[in-house]
Amino acid sequence: MDLKEKLLSSFMAFEERVDVTADLHNIRTEAIKNFENKGFPSKKEEAWKYTSLNAVLKNDFSVFPKKENALSYAEVKKYFLHEIDTYKIVFIDGIFSSFLSSTTHDGLDVCLMSSALTKPKYKEVIDTYFNKIAKKDDSLTSLNTAFAHEGAFINIPKNKIADKPIEIISFSTGNEAALMVQPRNLIVVGKNAQVHIIERHQSLNSNPVLTNAVTEIFAHENANVDYYKIQNDVQTANLIDNTYISQKRDSNASVHTFSFGGNITRNNLNFFHEGENIDSTLKGITIIGDKQHVDHYTLVHHAQPNCESHQNYKGIFDGSSTGVFNGKIFVEKEAQKTDAFQQNNNVLLSDKATINAKPQLEIFADDVKCSHGCTIGQLDDDAMFYMQSRGIPQKEAKALLMYAFSNEVIESIKIPELKNRINKIIAMKLGVSMGFDL
Amino acid sequence: MLSIKNLHASVEDKEILRGINLEVKAGEVHAIMGPNGSGKSTLSSVIAGKEEYEVTDGEIFLEGEDIGELAPEERAHKGVFLSFQYPVEIPGVSVTNFMKTAINESRKAKGLEEMPANEMLKLIREKSELLEIDRKFLSRSLNEGFSGGEKKRNEIFQMAMLEPKLAILDETDSGLDIDALRIVANGVNKLRSKDNAVVVITHYQRLLDYIVPDYVHVLYNGKIVKSGGKELAYELEEKGYDWIKSEN
Structure with a gap:
C-alpha cells in the first residue's frame, strides 16, 4: 500500500x-x-x-x-x-x-x-x-x-x-x-x-x-x-x-x-x-552539502497600500546539494506605495552543487517600488588570496567569507543567545572555530 | 632576507616574469620601478604566493628557506606581508575582527596561545594611533566603502599589526593625496628596523621622497634591466620610461 x-x-x-x-x-x-x-x-x-x-x-x-x-x-x-x-x-x-x-x-x-x-x-x-x-x-x-x-x-x-x-x-x-x-x-x-x-x-x-x-x-x-x-x-x-x-x-x-x-x-x-503600513520580513540562510536539498517557496501578497516587505535569502551549497529559491511578490491594484524588496544570493562551493532561483513579480499597482536581485557565484579568489596573505588559512578564510556572506541575515536575529547559537552552528557547518561573533 | 634567483612566472601560459634576480638584506629598502605591464604587481603576487601565477623556473628564499612551494598563509606566518594595490572589500567582517583572526591564526601556526583580548586591544590602539586611524573606522567592514586613502592606510595598519620581516608595498602611493601619503610613509618608516626589509613597488618617484630606498631596480618586460642607488629614481623621473624602453 x-x-x-x-x-x-x-x-x-x-x-x-x-x-x-x-x-x-x-x-x-x-x-x-x-x-x-x-x-x-x-x-x-x-x-x-x-x-x-x-x-x-x-x-x-x-x-x-x-x-x-x-x-x-x-x-x-x-x-x-x-x-x-x-x-x-x-x-x-x-x-x-x-x-x-x-x-x-x-x-x-x-x-x-x-x-x-x-x-x-x-x-x-x-x-x-x-x-x-x-x-x-x-x-x-x-x-x-x-x-x-x-x-x-x-x-x-x-x-x-x-x-x-x-x-x-x-x-x-x-x-x-x-x-x-x-x-x-x-x-x-x-x-x-x-x-x-x-x-x-x-x-x-x-x-x-x-x-x-x-x-x-x-x-x-x-x-x-x-x-x-x-x-x-x-x-x-x-x-x-x-x-x-x-x-x-x-x-x-x-x-x-x-x-x-x-x-x-x-x-x-x-x-x-x-491593512496598511504593514512590515513583513522573510530571511533565510541555507548552508548544505552532500545530497541535501532545500527549497524556499515564498509568497508575499501585497493587498493594501503603504506596506513593505523585505526578503533576503543567502545560500551556500557544497557537495552535490541542490537549492531552490522561488520568491513570489504579488501586488494588487489597490496596493499603491508598496515597497517590496527581494534579494537572493548564492554561492556554489562545488561543481556538482546546483541552485535554481526564480523571482516572480506580479504587479498590478502603478505606484510601487519593487526590486529584486539574484546572484549565483563562486568563492571570490581575490578575497581568498587577500585573507591568506594575512596569515588566515584557506579553510578559515573560506569560513570567514561565508560568515560575512550570511551576516546580513544573522545580524537581524533579535535574541542574542539565538544569534550566538546560529553562529556556532554555522562555524560547525564550516568546520572552523571562530574567536568572535560577527 | 629575500633572495630571488632566476624567477620565471606565467599566468595562463603567458610568461610575465622572465628571470628575476634580487637580493634584499635585512635593514634595507628596495624600490622596484617600471612602466605599466612590466610585471611589478606579478612579482609581488608571486612572492606572496598567489596561486594563479605559475612559477615555471627559479627560486624564492626567505631567510635562506625556499618558500616557493608554500601556501600564501604559510608565507605570511614566516613573515611575508603584501600591501595590496587594490585591497579587497570584505563586507560583514570588521577591521578589528579581521586582524584578530589574522594575528591568532599566525600565533596558532607558531604553536602560541591566542593573544589575550586586552593585549590585542592595546596593540590595536597603539598601531591605529601610529596610522592616525579613528577608532570608529576599526568597527567598519573591511575596506567596504573605504576611500582610496583609507584603504592604503588600513593596509599599513595591518602591516604594523603583523610586524612582518619582509613587507612588499605594491603601488601603495596610488590614489593617495599628499597628506595620506605622508601618514602612510611615516608609518612605514617607523616600522623599519635592522631586522626587517621593505620592497616598495611604484610607478612614480614621489613615494620615494618619503620612504627613501637604499637600492632602486627598474623592471621592464619581466626582467630587472637596471639597478642603482636612490638617484636612479630621479633619473627615471626626469627621463621617463622611454629611456629604458629605448635601451632594451
Whole structure:
C-alpha cells in the first residue's frame, strides 16, 4: 500500500481516536477529500518542478504515533535555547511531552492544539482562526488539516508582551522504523502584543522521518511577531513546512529560516496583508552539502497600500546539494506605495552543487517600488588570496567569507543567545572555530 | 632576507616574469620601478604566493628557506606581508575582527596561545594611533566603502599589526593625496628596523621622497634591466620610461 492509500485508509480510524466536534469533522473531511483528489505533489507541477518527494514517499511511514518515548532533559538539552528561560512546547514522536515542556495560561496561552481544538473555552478562537488562512487547495496543507490534532497553540492577548521566547520543538526518537508526523500550530498575536517564537524539528537517530507541518499565524494591529525556524536535522529527516501569516495594519512580522540540515526541506512561506503600513520580513540562510536539498517557496501578497516587505535569502551549497529559491511578490491594484524588496544570493562551493532561483513579480499597482536581485557565484579568489596573505588559512578564510556572506541575515536575529547559537552552528557547518561573533 | 634567483612566472601560459634576480638584506629598502605591464604587481603576487601565477623556473628564499612551494598563509606566518594595490572589500567582517583572526591564526601556526583580548586591544590602539586611524573606522567592514586613502592606510595598519620581516608595498602611493601619503610613509618608516626589509613597488618617484630606498631596480618586460642607488629614481623621473624602453 502506498503512502497516499495508507493515509486515506487511516483517516476514519484517526477520527475515531481523537475528539471530534462537528465543525472540525467537516473541515477535516473536506481536507481529506482534497488530498485524495490531488495526491502528493509531483515534479509535473510548476511549484514542485525542482523538488521531488518520490524517493521519500517510498518509505513505509507509520502515520500514527504509537506511544510516547520518554527522553531525559540531559539527552536533548543541547537542542533547546537553554542559556535563557523560555516557554517550551515539546513533542516526542508527535506526542506532547509534558515533562520536557513548560507551558502557561498565565496572561497568555502557550499550550496544546489538541486541547484548544476540543475545550469549550477556546472554541471562539478556534472558530475565528483555525484553518482560515491555510491554503485550502494545497494538497499537503489539506493532508495536514485532515489529520490536524496536535501542535502548538499560542494566544497572546492584546497589549501583552510575552515575557520570554517560546520554543516549539518536535523530537523523533526512531521508535518507529519510519515516522510521519503532521504538527499543526496556531498562533494568534493580539493588538499591540509581541512574541518571539523558535521552532525546531529534530531527529535523534537515522530512521527516516517525514514532517508535514502547518503553522497559521495571525498578527493583529501593531503586533510584533518574530519567528525563527532552525532546520539543522539529520540527513534522513524530511520536512515540508507550510507557514501562513496574516497581518493587520501597522503590524510587523518576520520569519528567519536557518536551513543547515535534513534530507529534503521545503519551506512554503506565505504572507498576506490585511491593512496598511504593514512590515513583513522573510530571511533565510541555507548552508548544505552532500545530497541535501532545500527549497524556499515564498509568497508575499501585497493587498493594501503603504506596506513593505523585505526578503533576503543567502545560500551556500557544497557537495552535490541542490537549492531552490522561488520568491513570489504579488501586488494588487489597490496596493499603491508598496515597497517590496527581494534579494537572493548564492554561492556554489562545488561543481556538482546546483541552485535554481526564480523571482516572480506580479504587479498590478502603478505606484510601487519593487526590486529584486539574484546572484549565483563562486568563492571570490581575490578575497581568498587577500585573507591568506594575512596569515588566515584557506579553510578559515573560506569560513570567514561565508560568515560575512550570511551576516546580513544573522545580524537581524533579535535574541542574542539565538544569534550566538546560529553562529556556532554555522562555524560547525564550516568546520572552523571562530574567536568572535560577527 | 629575500633572495630571488632566476624567477620565471606565467599566468595562463603567458610568461610575465622572465628571470628575476634580487637580493634584499635585512635593514634595507628596495624600490622596484617600471612602466605599466612590466610585471611589478606579478612579482609581488608571486612572492606572496598567489596561486594563479605559475612559477615555471627559479627560486624564492626567505631567510635562506625556499618558500616557493608554500601556501600564501604559510608565507605570511614566516613573515611575508603584501600591501595590496587594490585591497579587497570584505563586507560583514570588521577591521578589528579581521586582524584578530589574522594575528591568532599566525600565533596558532607558531604553536602560541591566542593573544589575550586586552593585549590585542592595546596593540590595536597603539598601531591605529601610529596610522592616525579613528577608532570608529576599526568597527567598519573591511575596506567596504573605504576611500582610496583609507584603504592604503588600513593596509599599513595591518602591516604594523603583523610586524612582518619582509613587507612588499605594491603601488601603495596610488590614489593617495599628499597628506595620506605622508601618514602612510611615516608609518612605514617607523616600522623599519635592522631586522626587517621593505620592497616598495611604484610607478612614480614621489613615494620615494618619503620612504627613501637604499637600492632602486627598474623592471621592464619581466626582467630587472637596471639597478642603482636612490638617484636612479630621479633619473627615471626626469627621463621617463622611454629611456629604458629605448635601451632594451
